Amino acid sequence: MEFLAFPFFQRALAAGFIVAVVCGALSFFVVLRRLAFVGSGVSHAAFGGVALASLVGAPPGLGALVAAVAVALATATASGEGDLTEDTAVGVFTVAAMAVGVVAISFLETNVDLFGLMFGNILTVDPKDLLALGGASLLVLVLLALYFRPLLLASIDEDGAFAAGVNVARMRVLVLVLLALTVVVGLKVVGILLVSALLVLPGAVARSLTSRWPGFLLGSIGAALVMVLGGLLLSVALDVPSGAAIILTGTTLFFVGIVAGRLRRQA
Amino acid sequence: MSGPLVAASGLTRIYASGEERVVGVRDASLTLEAGELAVLAGPSGSGKTTLLNLLGLLDRPDSGTLALHGEDVSSLDDRGRARLRREKLGFVFQSHQLVPVLSAEENVALALWIRGLPDAECRTRSRAALASVGLSGLEARRPDAMSGGQRQRVAVARAIVGEPALVLADEPTASLDSETAARLLDLFDALHASKGITFLFSSHDPRIVERVPRRVRLVDGRIASDERNGRGVK
Numbered sequence: 001m002e003f004l005a006f007p008f009f010q011r012a013l014a015a016g017f018i019v020a021v022v023c024g025a026l027s028f029f030v031v032l033r034r035l036a037f038v039g040s041g042v043s044h045a046a047f048g049g050v051a052l053a054s055l056v057g058a059p060p061g062l063g064a065l066v067a068a069v070a071v072a073l074a075t076a077t078a079s080g081e082g083d084l085t086e087d088t089a090v091g092v093f094t095v096a097a098m099a100v101g102v103v104a105i106s107f108l109e110t111n112v113d114l115f116g117l118m119f120g121n122i123l124t125v126d127p128k129d130l131l132a133l134g135g136a137s138l139l140v141l142v143l144l145a146l147y148f149r150p151l152l153l154a155s156i157d158e159d160g161a162f163a164a165g166v167n168v169a170r171m172r173v174l175v176l177v178l179l180a181l182t183v184v185v186g187l188k189v190v191g192i193l194l195v196s197a198l199l200v201l202p203g204a205v206a207r208s209l210t211s212r213w214p215g216f217l218l219g220s221i222g223a224a225l226v227m228v229l230g231g232l233l234l235s236v237a238l239d240v241p242s243g244a245a246i247i248l249t250g251t252t253l254f255f256v257g258i259v260a261g262r263l264r265r266q267a
Numbered sequence: 268m269s270g271p272l273v274a275a276s277g278l279t280r281i282y283a284s285g286e287e288r289v290v291g292v293r294d295a296s297l298t299l300e301a302g303e304l305a306v307l308a309g310p311s312g313s314g315k316t317t318l319l320n321l322l323g324l325l326d327r328p329d330s331g332t333l334a335l336h337g338e339d340v341s342s343l344d345d346r347g348r349a350r351l352r353r354e355k356l357g358f359v360f361q362s363h364q365l366v367p368v369l370s371a372e373e374n375v376a377l378a379l380w381i382r383g384l385p386d387a388e389c390r391t392r393s394r395a396a397l398a399s400v401g402l403s404g405l406e407a408r409r410p411d412a413m414s415g416g417q418r419q420r421v422a423v424a425r426a427i428v429g430e431p432a433l434v435l436a437d438e439p440t441a442s443l444d445s446e447t448a449a450r451l452l453d454l455f456d457a458l459h460a461s462k463g464i465t466f467l468f469s470s471h472d473p474r475i476v477e478r479v480p481r482r483v484r485l486v487d488g489r490i491a492s493d494e495r496n497g498r499g500v501k
Binding site: 149150153156157159160161162163164165166167169211212213216 | 323325345346349350351352353354356358360364366367368369377378380381383
């Protein structure tokens with residue numbers, strides 16, 4: 001366990017903790033609102049932003065943030081008009097953003113760390129990354145806390161929320177923007193391809209164990225913590241890529257959760 | 268605040284369905300005093316739900332005006348309409364629309380919780396509302412473990428817990444057998460008598476309609492007759 005003394009590993013643990021809390025909290029809403037595909041789409045859209053940012057010399061994280069938020073807002077607007085469903089809208093905007101990314105990369109004269117972008121590497125988180133991660137996560141958690149009640153009601157009963165005076169259109173935009181912010185938060189840790197799993201697996205694990213919302217929310221955060229921190233430790237112990245280890249830990253938890261949930265219902 | 272609780276004048280709502288234009292409600296004028304128990308009667312497609320949605324600020328008319336307590340709400344923006352729904356109106360939907368993962372008490376408390384009231388107050392008032400609809404002792408039960416009548420009573424408790432000026436109910440008895448439907452109407456009667464709550468609900472069941480003192484009949488989107496205790500309302 002001597003690796004625990006290394007600063008890079010301590011930063012990785014801190015980053016993992018932050019990402020787990022924020023992804024676990026948002027995963028609760030992703031599963032409630034069935035936004036798994038939207039989360040995946042928004043994370044893929046970040047690829048276009050990173051590539052464009054690299055082309056113009058801007059910070060890749062900023063590019064990812066702008067692209068993810070733009071696709072989230074475009075999705076909310078298009079689906080809010082009633083012409084498209086959220087999954088259709090995000091499907092269209094995501095492939096457009098990715099195509100823009102591919103075109104941008106073809107003009108780049110330097111190499112882009114595509115593997116790192118796709119799969120992330122939590123062990124390379126530097127102090128600046130950690131600061132940005134903490135700031136973005138704090139913003140997501142503060143917004144979640146401020147709007148938790150209307151967001152929860154709009155997530156479980158949109159018609160009832162509208163009748164009760166909740167601005168459901170604003171809640172739809174808010175959850176998608178939070179999703180975009182969280183995708184950017186998770187990019188460094190698990191990369192574009194796997195960040196959507198961090199938004200789905202914790203909530204799915206908790207949902208299989210309980211349907212009461214306080215337990216569901218806390219269970220989602222707990223599952224994310226086990227998934228990220230457990231996966232991180234496993235990746236070092238087994239010398240395998242951290243992003244994949246985190247996702248495989250989450251997948252294992254998911255199946256354990258399903259079996260435990262069934263056993264509990266039968267008891 | 269002055270004037271009748273509800274004053275609707277010339278409300279018209281027409282929906283576009285492809286090339287076709289479907290009349291939801293045409294030129295509907297209606298006044299409702301505080302403390303009334305009234306029913307919108309008519310067959311399916313007569314415009315009952317459309318009119319309830321307009322009066323409940325869930326939809327906007329294409330023309331006509333609407334005032335609540337003398338305040339013109341026709342031109343209010345979405346935020347203003349949302350505030351009025353939250354503070355002055357309660358809703359009971361045809362299919363009760365309770366949240367299956369929440370207990371009866373939590374379902375009722377949602378209406379208060381959303382206003383930011385403290386948890387303890389939400390709990391106390393929700394229990395009192397459940398007691399007033401005859402569901403004491405069932406606070407912890409989930410909707411799927413309740414009968415249709417009990418679920419609809421929870422929906423009524425949720426609608427009245429915020430002490431709204433007006434409760435609107437869209438075909439609340441439609442999914443109930445006749446005996447349970449009659450008991451739900453008894454409950455409306457009792458809440459109307461004991462708490463002075465104003466109820467406006469829709470029904471296509473003549474046995475229910477005949478028991479209500481104020482009857483507004485709709486045909487093809489128009490108000491065909493409006494009677495209070497058998498006499499026409501001007």
